[in-house]
Amino acid sequence: MNSKKFSLVINKPIKNFKKKIIVDSDKSISIRSFLIGSICQGVSSVKNVLESEDVFSTISCLRKLNIKIINHGNKNYQIFGRGLGSYSSKNISKLYFGNSGTLARLIIGIITSTPNISLKVFGDKSLNKRNMKKLITLMSKFGAEFRPKNKFFFPLHITSSNYPIGISYESGVSAQLKSAVMLAGLNSYGNTEIKESLKSRDHTENMLKKNKKAIKIQNRKVKNIKIFGKQNLEKFSLDVPGDPSSAAFFTALTLLKENSYLKIKNVGLNPTRIGFYSLLKKSGAKIQFTNKKKINNEQVGDIIVKSSKLKPINASKKYYLNTTDEYPILFIISALTEGKSYFSGISDLKNKESDRVKEMQKILNQMDVLSKFKNGQLLINGKKLKVYRNRKINVSNLGDHRICMSAAILGFVTGFKIKIKNFETVRTSSPSFLKIIKQLGGSFEKKEI
DSSP states (O other): OOOOOEEEEEOSOOOOOEEEEOOOBOHHHHHHHHHHHHTSEEEEEEESOOOSHHHHHHHHHHHHTTOEEEEOSTTOEEEEEEOTTOOOOTTOSEEEOTTOHHHHHHHHHHHHTSTTOEEEEEOOTTGGGSOOHHHHHHHHHTTOEEESTTOOSSSEEEEOOSSOBOOEEEOOSOHHHHHHHHHHHHTSBSEEEEEESSOOOOHHHHHHTTOTTTEEEEOSSSEEEEEETTOOOBOOEEEOOBOHHHHHHHHHHHHHSTTOEEEEEEEEOOGGGOHHHHHHHHTTOEEEEEEEEEETTEEEEEEEEEOOOOOOOEEOGGGHHHHGGGHHHHHHHHHTSSEEEEEOSOGGGGGSSSOHHHHHHHHHHHTTOEEEEETTEEEEEEOOGGGOOOOEEEEOOOOOHHHHHHHHHHHHHHOOEEEETTGGGGGGTOTTHHHHHHHTTOOOEEEEO
16 A cells, blocks of 8 residues: 555636446445455455455454455455464564544454454554443453553553453444454354344344354344354355445535436445435435345445535434444534524544544534534534635645545535545545546645645
């Protein structure tokens, strides 16, 4: 990966467009495919892998833990699974997770119940600021030890449990914590049971589903997941669809740009990932899902978007689980839509790559848009685009790809003079972002730091 740091400068709006695009592959599925493939029996094959920094961090960690991975080119990989409990840390003392919270939580889930692992774990500046207390509490129940005690931020030292015992867990708002518990339970003695009343993204379950001896899922009012420990997992073949979170930014650009049309091909439309699109449809967005099919237990299809006159957004807390990554761009849409928009139940946004509520409010303030955050709810009092005068907006180095992309879309819609520092962080999730912007006719300047 190109690791050069740069600021992105945008000075003029994009012209209207009518285009077809393919967005970057799904990050959640790409990361999970490597992690789950590494603990299966035999060689798993994954096509159309997202080749981003977060995924490369995943591959690097697995190779250090003695897992063979072959890159066949053209985004196709083979993972030589060695079975449950097969990781080895004999020749390493530390694992580096980069910017990826998904990698950190899920691989620690696997390490927790893998015998004889003892090493230091840490991430980049942004990841090291994220509170891991919930993860540490859960993995400690399986018997893993974390040092120093009562420290909840990376770097940490983890010692796995040689005799992990399955636990019961009531899942909250985090699919990553749910997945970590499932992955720890796979190599634990006895059963692990997860109850989920609010359904979060389910890619981990979908990948494991065919292993009927290892997992049983009951989709009732309260979803019940049972993991039966010490059961071998079968190898798999997978084709990764486009990422609906990456597609969200181009969807927003099209909706806000007059006389524009976009078709985004082969995107993952998992029901637990499309809250962004459901919310916008309720607010008058012309969005259509077509060519839908099911592949590898995942819904996939095309997204057709047309310019739309939007109404203010009212997002109740039930949307949080299915819209987590898209709130920053939703805040931009709201700022450019006349009227009051409300976003409830979003307190957990404060523990993402940055404090996404606070940092997005800084951008809104520079736009002279009134916003107020209280008791987990954000109010944004949006204006018509033509009300705005020329603005200069600066985004500091946050290490937060979603905020960088959201600010960029603001620039391409409005023509505000926007400078976004350390835009290279977008490579963690959407390395083709600027290439696609060029395809759509957008112009920008990159200034190396």
